[in-house]
Amino acid sequence: MVSLQEPLTWRVYVDGAVNQRGSGVELVVVSPKKITIEKSLRLGFLATNNEAEYKALLVGMNMVQKMRGRTVEVFSNSRLVVGQVNGELEARDLRMQGYLSQVRHLQSEFKYFALQQIPRSRNTHADSLATFATSSARSLPWFILVEDLCKPTEMKREKA
Template identity: 30%
Template sequence: MHNRPILSRRIGRWSFALTEFTLTYYPQKSVKGQAIADFLPDHLSLDEFIGEHVGFQVCGVEVRPWELQFDGSSTETAAGAGIVITSPRGVKTALSFNLGFPCTNNQAEYEALVIGLEILKDLGTKELLISGDTQLVLKHLSGEFKCTSLSLAPYYTAASQLLDDFEEVSLIHVPRQENWEANELA
């Protein structure tokens, strides 16, 4: 950028902003990973390497979906939502939210789920594994139970609409002991 005689607009602003740093450019010697990327489309079909399990392997590398653990809690004085998001690389992000309105435990559970789904949607997630310790919410979303509660219907609708934005979603009920991180955050 510094070698160009006239810099305008965005490139000029970036060039000016980067002048305070000493930058050295080293070209990449070889692209070994590109060989695998070029090989796969020509030699494998999608059905050959996607299994029935949540995680699958491509050339010995396990591909995992994003994971969302959620939990909500409500008492007479406060309500909270806790979520733990785990990236495909295993990086965990724990978030805790204070719900500033009175609600039931099931509403708090739905709030936690909706908040987590909105975050993952904004991140561009396609495959998702959702785990929680509330059977009611998970069975509503899987279609096993009908949502007949008027107080939960808006939450159910919001969560269902958000789930439609993902390509593949797995819902898993886990015991409270296995959902302790999200439970503590809530």
Template identity: 30%
Template sequence: MRVVIEADGGSRGNPGPAGYGAVVRDAATGEVLLERYGALGTTTNNVAEYSGLIAGLRAAAELNAARVEVRMDSKLVVEQMSGRWQIKNPGLRPLAAEAAGLVGKFTEVTYGWIPREKNRAADQLANRAMDEAAGRVSRDAVEVITEPAVPEAPAPRSWAPPSLENATRIILVRHGATAMTAQGRYSGRGDVPLTDEGEAQAMAAGGRVAGISREVHAVLTSPLRRCVRTAELIAAEQGGVPVTVMDDLIECDFGLWEAKTFAEVQQDWSAEMTAWLESTSVAPPQGESFQKVAERVRGALAAVLSAYPGKTVVLVSHVSPIKLLLRDALAAGDAFLHRLYLDAAGISTMDVWPDGNIAVRSVNETAHLR
């Protein structure tokens, strides 16, 4: 049997009264097979999220499932259980170890991140557990399993100004303008250079980056010329920080739409365009879907966080990779991708902590271009 686990957890205050929820579905039909939820007393979001995963794995084991697909909106749990992020918080290690022990009961377990809006069922169960613990609702036929909270180091409350201690600062820069930018054409894998305007924009971006951080430890770039040149000009403002090409920061492959305008694509590929706008799993003809782009840029970000913990890093890339990184950081839905505009040489900044918490500090700064 193959099942899908949707798991979540939360706390009202961090730490605060917490609960978890898990839904186990038949992978083929989507039918709900089992639900689990419970209160945890006072603890943190991360503990609650791990508790949701553990409850889901236990339920899947009860069903004698062989293959399990775990879906969560907690990037921290997904990345740590996938082995891409270290578990530095001592309070989470026992939970991760328990989850790993349960994983051994199955033939295969995979993990995938989903936006919160697609994890609604598990989120509602977690909130129900918290409501019941507070005496706000009565229990029904859904089975409730209540477990003691596992202690974890205190985390800052959500409305308090975050400390920068141990955070990795990621400065996202879109490349300067090209001839394709000015014409409003799809510019994916075509290796076009910066225009004179683009060079000036890149130099201005370098000045703004210097204002954000006096010490940049690395400038990483897409392999395409428009990004490499932008990166070189930014690095020059930092006294010659080395520029390193990172292939996974490359733009989406737009396939047959490359160098076409939106109007041209809509005229010649109307049905394909509609499907592409409606789903990130759809690729342009002979091109690459946003889901595929998201997979590789998540991997790129994980590699950066592993290589430069607590440092400041500039990533020079393109519209699609930057939008997808910001979508994930803000836990936004896919509609975000079509509502956010990124200017040439626009700058966005976010801080990422070792436990997976993220603070987005700016999106598409352009004052340096005026």
């Protein structure tokens, strides 16, 4: 009997960010069982935005690999990184060539690997983590609870 079961594909949304306060790497990893893992890292070195984008991609690929994922789809809003990895753009800068080489090495270890550019509007989850990592104080708690308030608090009027 032949089983035509779909491969267990991991989905990774990556973003890198650089501003006057520092650089950060952000990613959202979604397992085949729909478990979402968020990761936000501050880079302890000076980086360009493109370097941060590559670092985000590498961190995401490493995470999936460590969790024994063999098929992965990665989504990034970086036209440069996606273009270089997909062979549509040339990596001219030596540092970009180094990052591209690392991606190629990791890419070869996956059964299936796809990298797709998406607009920033479709990468808001990773982008919000990017903003958080590069603009927040270093002593923040590890867990942040977010609650949706659907209506304003009703004010009770005092009787005169």
